Amino acid sequence: MTRCIFHIDLDAFFVSVEQALVPELLSKPVIVGGRPDRRGVVASASYEARAFGVRAGMPLAKAYRLCPRAIFLQGSFPRYRNASARFMRILADFSPCLEPMGLDEAYLDVTGCELYGSARQLALNIKERVKRELNLVVSVGIAGCKVVAKIASDSGKPGGLVEVAPGQEKGFLAPLPVARLPGVGRKTEQALRVMGITGIGQLAALPPGLVKSRFGAAGMMIHHYANGVDNRRVEPPGEAKSISRETTFAQDTLDRRLLQATLRYLCERVGAELRQHSKQARSITLKLRYADFETITRRLSSKEATNADEVIFAIVARLLDQALARKQKLVRLLGVEALNLVGDGKQLYLLDSMSQRMEHLDKAVDRIRKKYGFTSIQTGRTLALKDIFASDKGDYMLETPSLSR
Ligand SMILES: [Mg+2]
Secondary structure (H helix, E strand, C coil): CCCEEEEECCCHHHHHHHHHHEEECCCCCCCEEECCCCCCCCEECCCHHCCCCCCCCCHHHHHHHCCCCCCEEECHHHHHHHHHHHHHHHHCCCCCCEEEEEEEEEEEEEECCCHHHHHHHHHHHHHHHHHHHHHCCCEEEECCHHHHHHHHHHCCCCCEEEEEECCCCHHHHHEEEEHCCCCCCCHHHHHHHHHCCHHHHHHHHCCHHHHHHHHHHHHHHHHHHHHCCCCCCCCCCCCCEEEEEEEEEEECCCCCCCCCHHHHHHHHHHHHHHCCCCEEEEEEEEEEEECCCCCEEEEEEEEEECCCCCHHHHHHHHHHHHHHHHHCCCEEEEEEEEEEEEEEECCCCCCCCHHHHHHHHHHHHHHHHHHHHHHCEEEEHHHHHHCCCCECCCCCCCCCCCHHH
16 A cells, blocks of 8 residues: 655744744744853744755854844743644554654655545645644645655745645656655765765665665665655554664674674664663573574573663673684674663662662763763773764764764
């Protein structure tokens, strides 16, 4: 069955919430992020401010130089969180298959929701309800897969409704610049430009073998996207039975430092996702594939659940030591899986002060990473990765695309 996926994105979210509250701010250049004489960056800018070149993530001082008559607001995170929750509740009325992406975007799989008429009519109904109940404007992209739906909603901003019919995906993407594809950061864009590739259509036409040899598995993912192919499902949060990350080394290795650092990185990715979903794991699995493709898994289960990076790492590091003590073979792949998940409010034991400190530390790290990218802050144990892997858009580009999420 052809899927029908919506990408729904609130326009200039923070600013629009402020404008909905104070109508005098409408149609004016408004910037949420703080006072322009303070350090800090633009969190959100109205389209009137964007016309002056102001962009999210830009230092406030620069935004002030570009648009001195803009109205600068401190903003209120609780207000945005509240608006976001109401937004998501509206979307959930249209389909249970809802995957929120941060506060102001979501994917909605409406395959088979003919009850509401055409996909287009359904999208109009969503726009109308969000406008009526929240006084906010959304852009909607409609397509058969996530990546095209996302780019479609971007193309229609602000206030857009862009539908890409089945079979039209490649033609829709072709004229757009490669940077519009998720996963194409500045480095990849630059590398493609050197090859004479600037448009998605050009990228799509490259032989897959060339893309793979030049950009690895992450490049293959981008190549699929460029061709309008994306099999990722819309996954409602909490549906996950387990959370895992794994990576294949560029070269088979027995280098302890590299193995440990990679393992630590995988643990941090798994831990971050557990905490993001407010989950803890009762079982942790180490997956190890040797150069000859023999694959082993080692699991440790406990009645005490955890989502602390340090604890997860301590478990898999020990399992790795045990496995390597038994067999001295080159390692091809390492993976970490957290399973037997429980909600993190339901702990059966009292946190001692040590694990409480670790929890605070992990949460602080999560906040920094959310703001500045995953590699903006690193523990000593992953620093070894810096020399080995290139970083793009704030994440390491490892061989497995799932790692770059
Ligand atoms: Mg948005």
